[in-house]
Amino acid sequence: MSCWRGQGRTHAGRRSANEDALVCRDGEGLWAVIDGMGGHDAGDLAATMIRHALENLALGGGIAHRLLAVDAALQSANHAIRHHAAMHLGSKPMGATVVVLLIHDGEAGVLWAGDARLYRHDP
Template sequence: MTIWRGQGRTHKGRRATNEDALVCRDGEGLWAVIDGMGGHDAGDLAASMIRQCLEGLSLGGGMAHRLLAVETALQTVNHAIRHHAAMHMRSKPMGATVVVVLIQGEEAAVLWAGDARLYRQEGERLDMLTRDHTPVQALLDAGELTEVEAMQHPRAHVIYQAVGTGDKLQLEQARFPVAQAQRFLLTTDGIHSVLTKDDLLSLMRHRVSESGILKAALDKGSRDNVTAVLVQGNPE
């Protein structure tokens, strides 16, 4: 049996405040990164509300039950964020992107909204298991942009889905098998807006820690908060 453990780090980077957050619940097989939007007093609060929701979530049963529990919790916090904005912030926009990965036995699942990402490394290969909810992603899918061009695109930070930005939260999800040889990386866009997939693969192949990944993004010039969680399996 494989025991999965995560190590995470978040840092404000060159920003005045940190609107990112992370969750590592090794015992329950749940890890997440969250990127708040709306500025100080809005983005950081939205991220904190989602973090608290995921940290306090009761998980049990099989993967389908766990997926439903996470989705229901995120729908609930979506309404809570919108209510808070309406009642206390004159409906100032606030919300957060999020990616959540669940691992149980030999199966995993991911849920996400926005451009927070999940990558899977196995040997010399790194696959992005999420797809950004952005107009730029559509251009990438159509082959109209390269990865580097997409990172430099003037609309690179425009997203069309996030927790708290609409009455009905549209979450995307996927399920897939896992193996002990695999490692997983969750990132907010402060990381992958400056580090290409090849950059990240090189860091993971060299067993760079989550702190090292943050440092690499900041050294590359990231202007955003930076957050990364590394999840790997060890035999019991």
């Protein structure tokens, strides 16, 4: 059980639609920020697909096992996004960036795709 708690908020910025998504699974030590790729079709849907993959992921085992499970979930979401783009968008670009933080039993791991970043802040 994680003693860390996450909290997040998204903002559309200068865009008309907010294509961001967050995952906060505090009790399991998994947090993610997902940013739909603006300028491409269906960035909001891509972000939602990644969010669902991470929210529905079964976590167990040590940090290495959890990292592999998150990686597999992200790979599966990527496949689903590419399939959706091929079937419904004429293969136009569709995607999202993502950064995931995992903390379990005193160990941490980070996975990311695209230009998503994670910063450590020391108060």
